[in-house]
Amino acid sequence: MFLTERVAVKVVDRAKLDHKKREMLTEEVTSMERLHHPNIIRLYEVVESPRHIYLVMEYAPAGDLERRVSREGPLTEADARSVFSQLLAAVQHMHSKKLVHRDIKAENVFFASRSRVKLGDLGFSRRVSGIGEHLTQFCGSPSYSAPELLSAASYRGDRADLWALGVLLFFSVTGRLPFDGASLAELRRHILAVRYRWPAGVGSEPCRELVAALLQRDPAARPSAAEAGRCRWLNGHPPPAAGRSLSLRAAPVTAQEREARARLRQLGVSETTLESHRRRGCHSPVTGLYRMVLHRVCREEEESGGSGKQLWLRGGDRCKQCTIL
Known part of the structure; x- marks a missing residue:
């Protein structure tokens, strides 16, 4: 056998x-x-x-989020809510274990089935002494980088993870990244200014509210993973429990x-x-x-x-x- x-x-x-x-x-x-x-x-x-x-x-046999959106277009808001709720639960679990991911992006979100997602590639993950510990190593994808990674000597890994989730949610429902530029310098300017624009008619008000809360210039103003899970957009959609x-x-x-x-x-x-x-x-x-x-x-x-x-x-x-x- x-x-x-x-x-x-x-x-x-x-x-x-x-x-x-x-x-x-x-x-x-x-x-x-x-x-x-x-x-x-x-x-x-x-x-x-x-x-x-x-x-x-x-x-996870069903590919990654970046490939799905590239091939099929943006997720419906219902599908985006399901995916985001699962990812938020995964990040909350990591933070509860005093771990930060530091490389959250669509390419690292894998589909185990059509509707179930898994956060992977923990190559830049780091254990911290406390969830508020400040780190100094720059890592991750520039398009998902929080402003403090580009401008400060140190940053909180958990707050950087929440910024990346905001970028990911915007990408899921619009099919494009919120911040871009013809060069890394231009991309950096847009991120530091938190300069992004929603396509007309895309994203409900509660969804836009959550993205705005996550993409705040001040890291301390961003919600924690647990707080984000209680937002209006996710009301009635409890995240999965730890396994x-x-x-x-x-x-x-x-x-x-x-x-x-x-x-x-x-x-x-x-x-x-x-x-x-x-x-x-x-x-x-x-x-x-x-x-x-x-x-x-x-x-x-x-x-x-x-x-x-x-x-x-x-x-x-x-x-x-x-x-x-």
Whole structure:
């Protein structure tokens, strides 16, 4: 019996890893290990070879937001509300864990299905001592950069994330970025002046209000992720709750964990083997397998509406697959 599961693999060339890039990779892995949310790409395993490091992650098969808008045009406001609510929940979860993303953009918003999105690419993520900590490293895409990244010696990562969400929301409903320019210097001037214009007839008043709140020149005036979730535009659309941890605990606590372990036993993985690999975390292939199975169990439950219906691991889902014998 075997398991096939689609995965995304980030390949890192060891020869190109200087000290700074190694620190960033460590931050990325550490961040993904701390996050358990249905709208954030999950890390299954880290595999190391003499020449490469491989990050084996959850795969979102339906493309990214930038590609969808480029091909199909702006989202309807209803679809934009659904996407934004999920992203806001993901960012709120990150900030609650004292993590900031710092590279929120349409290319890093992935569709697991037509309507479910996942925030990914945590390569610039950073753990902070407190959510108000000031950072100094400039990172991310210029078009999504908050004014303080372009003009100040330091910035708050959480407030920069909220600015980027404002840019993302504007892009989702209009099909274009709010700030542009023929050169980086012109783009910088437009961002610093918060100079953008809505296309005629696009965006309801509550939607425009939220964008205006997020795209404020003063970082302190921007709402937090939790405050943005209570805005008029999102009224009646509660964000998704945090998901279950994929940690391999000493003893199963939930029904999903017990089901995952039962499936692993059918794959020939004993409780003794699980326990011997528990402390190795994402650097263990057994832990990686456990995380894939547990994530699949949870996903099946969500897809069946929480009815407890069990859908066994199907061998026909073969595309960008990881096959474990």
